[in-house]
Amino acid sequence: MPKAWSDKRERQYQHIKSSAKKQGASTDRAEEIAARTVNKNRAQSGEAKKSSRSSTQDSSPQRRGGQRSGKTGPKGPTRDQLYNEAKKRNIKGRSKMTKNELATALGR
Incomplete structure (x- = not known):
């Protein structure tokens, strides 16, 4: 976890990480999912110094909720x-x- 994260982002990271582990992800994969989610949220809220266009203009990870991993539609x-x-x-x-x-x- 980067030191630039606030306490709120740390709690969010830990929550997402534990949730991913409960769903069967490995520790490394759970950490990656949590870090990517928190970093994207930081970019969308303007907390990050640098952010890509796809991070800021795409829907939030929480709202998207696996839309791109479904059986129908774009993947x-x-x-x-x-x-x-x-x-x-x-x-x-x-x-x-x-x-x-x-x-x-x-x-x-």
């Missing part, structure tokens, strides 16, 4: 998330690619 990461990964990997022509084209270029 997987958003186009913006794929674009950010393509940017990190320095893939040419990424700005004009669709979500499916980005996924293909990233090897998904």
